[in-house]
Amino acid sequence: MLGRVVSARCASAICYTSQALEVAAPPLTPLIERLVDALGADAVLWEPEDLAVYSFDAFSEDCLPAVAVLPRNARDVSAIVRIARDCGQPIVARGAGTGLCGGAVPVAGGVVVSFARMNRMLELDVPNRRAKAQPGVVNLELSKTAQPFELFFGPDPSSQKTSTLGGNVATNAGGPHALSYGSMINHVLGLEFVDDAGEVVRVSQDDAGYDLTAALVGSEGTLGIVTAIDLRLLRVPRALRVFIAAFGDVETASAAVSAIIASGTVPTALEIMDRTIVRAIESHYHAGFPLDVGAVLLVEIAGEPEDMVAGEAEIETIVRGHGALSWRSAADAAEREALWASRKGAAGALGRIAPNYYIQDATVPRTRLPQAVQRVEEIAKAHRLQVGNVFHAGDGNLHPLLLFDRRERRQVEAVVSAGTEILTACIALGGTISGEHGIGYEKRETLPYVFSANDLAAMGRVRDVFDVRRSFNPDKIFPSSASCAEVLPSRTA
Ligand SMILES: Cc1cc2nc3c(=O)[nH]c(=O)nc-3n(C[C@H](O)[C@H](O)[C@H](O)COP(=O)(O)OP(=O)(O)OC[C@H]3O[C@@H](n4cnc5c(N)ncnc54)[C@H](O)[C@@H]3O)c2cc1C
Incomplete structure (x- = not known):
């Protein structure tokens, strides 16, 4: 978490500081009174100590909303939107707060809508291999519910034990298995959402005309508040194998990944971890990763039992031909699960090395991964920062974790600079500024690195169609700079 880096940018009146906590709780405002009347006192929180929970996500912290509301259904959400609109307050939807770009942080104060109670x-x-869920359902719960019927949900962000389907929709979340199953956009069949007028709207991929479902996926809570989601389910593969290949360095492992994809074989997952990450997760999870190597490639293949032997042989030949030091298969389902649990828990395991990490998210064409990783290491070294690399290599999606101590000002400044330099380096290699975490608050000023003023203006017009007042998650996605003035609403209501 970057913490106080962001707090300096928040509107001072709504920022959570130790000084603000000493001030007596404010009297009930008309906004809070109306919300209590509409939803009941147990659905509305306004004391600073309660609001602190809603002031941060996994990227940043410190911006208090005026009020947090916990609706039970779409009707409640409708009422919240209407009341907030009448009171001129912004509305920020919140799932589990695991977002890594400040998307759920109420930077401009206002009303946070938490989906903790809409979790059915x-x-x-x-x-028909479909499910309908409220937005507060945790990602992994969907697969658990479907498992007795030999079905599962494809998108599996590493945060899947915690993050919600609503947050996943809003960020177009991916995960290790996006390589073969795709990200949320490939699995959302329809949505129910509350628009800026407080109306409940339903859109479906079955609708003729423009695909408005797709417009909502990845919109980071800026176009509407999602209240129900129709999802595609996949059949559990009849056979699954997981392999570990060890390499001397990340660059060689990355080249092997490119060679696997170039061969026409598409495993279900191809994940790389460097020495720093492998050591951290081994000392925490003891899953059996080799320690004295530069990098580990985790490979998963799935399909019919009779295809497994040939599939393994083909990939083993490629990785050994590209410098693999060793190759072995997980013995059974228990070992497969242990390997995945430790891969998905990598960020948390870094707590053994440093008190804070900043996870960057960028993509490059897969063939440029070796150069990208090399640049990441050069940048980290120039800023005297330790970096761990764990990434969705099959998708060319880098996740360098810059380790730091946020109490050290130099380190915080170094992390911010290094993060921007990594983005610039990835763009120079033909990539872009986010693979799956989104833009949110963190990257809004870097959006013009990859989009022209005309592009941004076009996106701004789309936003205006859905939310002309810009009351849904303001200060997110779009840059604040004067050069982007044209993306501001053309009309105000
Ligand atoms: C350790 C760790 C690992 C992670 N791994 C991955 C990964 O592998 N892949 C990946 O893609 N991400 C990953 N993430 C990032 C994060 O988990 C995802 O972005 C996730 O989709 C966020 O879900 P959430 O419920 O926490 O949403 P939040 O953080 O609460 O919100 C995220 C965004 O969604 C909006 N939102 C939430 N609910 C709604 C709603 N009902 N209607 C409209 N907008 C809404 C919010 O306003 C915000 O803009 C990881 C995060 C952590 C901390």
């Missing part, structure tokens, strides 16, 4: 599965349609 609404429907499981086994014959």
